[in-house]
Amino acid sequence: MVTASSTFGGSAPASGAASPSPAPPTIRVRHLWHRFANRDVLRDVTFDVGPGEIFGFIGPNGAGKTTTIRVMATLLEPMAGRVEIDGIDVTLDPDAVRKVIGYMPDHAGVYDRITVREYLEFFADSFRVPSISVVDAVLELTDLGKLQDRLVAEMSKGMKQRLQLARILLHDPKVLILDEPASDLDPRARIEIRDLLLELRGLGKTIFLSSHILTELSDVCTSIGILERGRLVVAGPIHEISARLEAIRAAEAHGHAPPPRYVPPGVRALVPAQAAQAAPASPEAAGVVQSAPVAGAAVAATDPSASAAPQPQAPQPIPQAPSVRRVKLRVLGNPEAAAYFLRGGPGIVEVHVMGGLVHVGYTGTETKIAEMVTHLVHRNIGIVGVEPERNELERIFLEVTRGDVQ
Known part of the structure; x- marks a missing residue:
């Protein structure tokens, strides 16, 4: 019998095999421009999405997210620039993409007056899927097996979204491109969609996910890109973007300009909001068809200090403020007692009790969480839950955007 894991999961590398070289990006976008009438809706957008990532594409309504997705999905040709999916140019070979x-x-x-199974069998035939057993595998993976004989019209909004995901999995795609997949869903349906996305990533899928609701993305994304007024403000792993912002804050706190050449690995662009208007006014002016940037070029190109004349004296080293992480601890008994034992400990920045939970700010790696738990257990305080606080994405978004709309 064909199972979901055997049908949709990648094979693990053989034991003892040599470490492979870094894989090329699964999604590669370079200097993407698009214009409707006389308005540029995408302006020199460049980013990469690595294999196996869940990439959150964030921005307000009208920022250009859906236009980018339609180009990636071969439904819209770019005015200028290049987009590759799994190494295939979306303009040159859309059928392969x-x-x-x-x-x-x-x-x-969705088609309402047929059953769930009939709906999937119809699209399996449209995709020319060789074996009908794939429908059974998709029903199992998306947890729709118990509903396979139900009319689509009788399903909730969340179940219809799940059915849509099942439909696009029938031909076992390598890349999933999802435009606002949790839009208009109730809280339970949002959680179910999130868990399904994590399961699909575990099966080796690369997922490109757009949303303007940060809480949808904070628990699932490995990397993000933030779009505002058609321009990419920042892109890369969340923790590396956070480290860059910490460096900028530390520099400003000591009266220095941000270090112009400091670009954490994987961060493709970090443009200060105040310099958002410094980008070229048109793709013709930028020469976007002729060249592709190197990693980090967007930072140097938009940072005025990068091209400033050298100073007579070497600048003093800029103190780097350690990044503060936060975690919530749920304890048995009195949370105030737990807070008392944690305050003043090494690496502990702040401790307070709110809503029956102990909120702790700390510096260092996740090993510090294990040390806190061990410390409390040795003092006979039971730990029943540990949950990292998920406000980092909101903080990054507010810090790098200006709230402008096109």
Whole structure:
């Protein structure tokens, strides 16, 4: 019998095999521009998405997220620039791209007067899937097996979204491109979609996920890109973007300009909001078709200090403030007692009790969490839950954007 894991999961590397060289990005976007009438909706957008990532594409309504996705899904040709999916140019070979992507648009319609199984069998036939057993595998993976004989019209909004995900998995795509997949869902349906995305990532899928609701993305994304007024403000792993912002804050606190050449690995762009208007006014002026940037070029190009004349004296080293992480501890008994034992400990920045939970700010790695738990257990305080606080993405978004709309 064909199972979901055997059908949709990648094979593990052989034991003892040599470490492979870094894989090329699964999604590669370079100097992407698009214009509707006389308005540029995408302006020189460049980023990468590595294999196996869940990449959150964030921005307000009208920022250009859906336009970017339609270009990636071969539904819209870019005015200038280049987009590659799994090494295939979306403009030169759109048919090949469609074989490796699963695209789920925002507010996609479904056929109501057929059953769930009939719906999936119809699209399996449309995709020319060789074996009908794939439908059983998809039903198992998306937990729709118990509903396979139900009419689609009788399903909730969340179940219809789950059915849409099942549809795009039928041909086992390598890349999933999802435009606002949790839009208009109730809290339970949002959680179910989030868990399904994590399971799909575990099966080796690369997921490109757009949203303007940060709470949808904070628990699932490995990397993010923030778009505002058609321009990419920042892109990369969340913790590396956070480290860059910490460096900027530390520099400003000591009266220095931000270090112009400090670009954490994986961060493709970090443009201060105040310099957002410094980008070229048109793709023709930027020469976007002729060249592709090297990693970190967007930072140097938009940072005025990068091209400033050298100073007579070497600048003093800029103190780097340690990044503060936060965790919530749920304890048995009195949380005030737990807070008392943690205050003043090495690496502990702040401790307070709120809502029956102990909120702790600390510096260092996740090993510090294990040390805190061990410390409390040795003092006969039981720990029943440990949950990192998920406000980092909101802080980054507010810090690098200006709130402008097109």
